[in-house]
Amino acid sequence: MSSPILTLRNVEKYFEHGPTKTFVLRRINAEIKEGEFVSIMGPSGAGKSTLLHLLGMHDSAWTGEYYLVEHAIHKLNKKDRMELYKKYFGFVFQSYHLLDSLTVYENLDIPLSYRNIKKGERDSIVCDVLDRFQIVGKKDLYPNQLSGGQQQLVAIARAIVANPKIILADEPTGNLHSNQGKEIMELFKKLNEGGTTIVQVTHNERNAEYGNRVINIADGWITDTGS
């Protein structure tokens, strides 16, 4: 394990209703080192997904300090944040969120297209990932022609196709049955062993065991950093 790749200092998120503030995240201080496999756990409504989306820069309405490697995210504008996001992150959603009007191939191609990679190079990368995930035969199918497990597999393939350093996964097995879930977690473990930092939100203790640390959240507070 090496230096911190994600650092949060006194990060807070709240909604204002007139004079009152409703906190979703309170004084979040956390550090995730490069190569870690961290699980964020807690009861429903604790702020787990909120924290994950904040880390993934899907949410910009927060206060505090957020460092991605040496970049001070809290000081950057939206455009610069997006550039860093594209460079460092891949996201896996509980509902897969594959694009229904695109084939498997096109779903993998689209993140590369958004990173202005030339077509020839994109084709090569996508073919490589299809092969790696053993879904070459499914490349021309649409998401509604795949099972849940297959869809999540494609979603993970999509998340890593641009070779991110960090994968954020929001309940990646939440919509899968246990066998499929196990396959997905094995895949994550493999990716982590390859050097990818993984941060997952999960309710599932068994899924958490695949990681090497658990951060517990309750009522917006981190109650245990697991370190």
Added chain:
Amino acid sequence: MNALAQDIRFALRTLWKTRAFTAIALLALALGIGANSAIFTVVNSVLLHPLPFPQPERICQIYTERFGDFTGMPDGTFVEFQKQTTAFVNISAINGGATSLTGIGEPAAVHGASVTPEFWAALGVSASLGRTFRTEQEAANVTVLSNKLWRTHFNADTSVLGKVVNLDGAPHTIIGVMPPSFGFPGDSELWTPLAVKIEKNREFAYLVIGRLKPGATLEQARAETKIIAQRLQPSKPRAGEGVGVVSLQEFVVGSIRPSLYVLLGAVGFILLIACANVANLLLARGAGRQQEVAVRASLGASRPRLIRQLLTESTLLAIAGGALGLLIALWGVPLLVKLVPPGMIPRLEEVGMNRQILLFTFLLSLATSLIFGLAPALHLSKARLAESLKQDNRRISSAQGLRSVLVTAEIALSLVLLIGAGLMLKSFVRLRSVNPGFNPESAFVLTTNLPDTDQRSTQQLIQYHSQVVEKLTALPGVTSAGAVNWLPFNDALIRGDFYSEAGSRPAAHFTVSKPGVTPGYFPAMGIRLRNGRLFDARDTERSPRVAIVSQSVARRAWGGQDPLGRRVTLEDHPEAKDWLTVVGVVDDVKQQNLAEKEPVAAVYQPMAQVDSPFFLYQMAYVVRAAGNQAALPSLMRSRFREVDPNQPVQLMSTMDQLVSATTAQPRFYSRMLGSFSAIALLLAGLGLYGVMAYSVAQRTREIGIRVALGAQRSDIFRSVMSKSALLVLAGVTLGLAGAFGVTRVLQNLLFDVTPTDAATFVAVSVLLALVALAATYIPARRATTVDPMVALRYE
């Protein structure tokens, strides 16, 4: 380039996937773009396209102004102008009118033009067969045919040159045939040489055109024209103000320009309404795409990239809509041309599709894609990622406010169009209800135009016309028949001064028409006798001179006192025989159109007492008949032929048709604006239906909770309807404000109706509100059927 191809591919796939949405959007866009392309085709051909002459911008019309009307140039002025002008390389005088063509079988009445020889050089045209006439042939009897006349009457015979035909009884040698589509001025069918002569007691006015010298400008020509006019009338300090020069294009199309732009504006409104409709559809569909857009953003798509992708879809939709619209225009333009009343729009024969229309349609499609696509693209592309991507995300309201604004705008635009149509319709109805002063029903008319080279004496001509009237009176079913030289609602009307016995004129410029009529004319036309008697067999060329006056003459000349027995004269320097005794008073009659503010006053003379053949060349025979009249027109023709087999019938019609022809223009505008506003109303109704249906779907959970808490169906119904009523109220308010400003452009097209007529505004607003609320009825009813158990599981 690659990314664009990708976006196009994805856009096509998305549009195909949502075929119902795509079909509705395409229909709305096709209607909007198609209507614009169709009207623009007319505008382009008539207004924008240069006249089909070499350097058309250098051809001008030179005019004089009298009593507020633009008239031609008097002959004396023309001759002097020709000598003095330095701004024009040549000028030509033109005189047009009906011409009888005989000597080629069936006699025909054609539209001819007499022109000075400079006419051809001024326009820069030459014959496609043979030649045009030159200066030394000014006095020669030659003629040049139009291509259309050559085809219809001479079978396009190339050996027609040298043939002799009779025009108004005088032989003319055919020396040339003009190219197709040349028919200036108006729809001239043949041209003969005109020699401008100055006569002592008679002044003719001509249409005058000229070609500017190289280097001379229109402004220089205008300045010179005023100087020459002042020079010719040194005693009148402001003589120069009564002359002017305009480009020939302006002369030909200037009067129709405002009306065409009104139509173009109207279809522009339809396009805006269609755009608002499609934008609403996109926003509604956008609700289901927020997650997709959020996912794309989370995969790295920048906002400009997302906007570009969404605009690509809009552009493809707009281009497809434009292509369909072009098909609509291709079908619609010929139909539109057929509906245009004859003579209303000049250059109609030049209207047709060309590359400019294709380019216009394409550019309009692109602009349309921005109008309807930009707001939804901007809205959708700023989707909030965190809310959209979370598992427990509730459906986010998709731009309900923006959709409400759009539908309010649709209602407002529709109202403006509807009010315009309502004003035109009211104007048309008022116009049609105007009493012309005679009874046009069951009154048939046949006109003829004897050549003024006719050698017959006045008495011979009177005898001729009386013979025709006699034969027409004997036709079965005819209750009365008569003749008049200046028929109301037909062509020329000669007006002049008259004097009452005290030696004064009733008022400056109070001119009267001076028709010569046979005794049966008044009953045949259904003109009511108010006082005294009508002309009868007592009124011959030897009996005392008499006259019948119209009511306005009686009122203005004698201050409402009984005019019977008083005397009038139509001559400036009357002799004893020129004084006419008033024996009758008849109703005033509209002379040229129903919209005349004041009817033209008339002093009628018995035809038997007309003393110049000039007043007997042009004649209209009016017949009133009862019973089945289907065969009457052909019987009238054949009776006329029995008297003069060589004289063509110029016009065979009914007075009803002649009157209707003068209302053809307002009828046309009513129909056009009516059709456009019907389309607009349909689109706006659909737009409102869509917004309300979506709103109800969005509120299903809320409605379920309300019902579970005890709300009645009527409460739910009222809640939905009141929301719609607010939108309608906002739209109507905005529309009324807009209409107050916009309808002023219709001022000159309206008769007896102001552009801000309160009754029309109110009635149309109520109609629109009712239609709009009707569009809400189905969604409101659907809302009352929401099952709370289903709704509360709804997510």
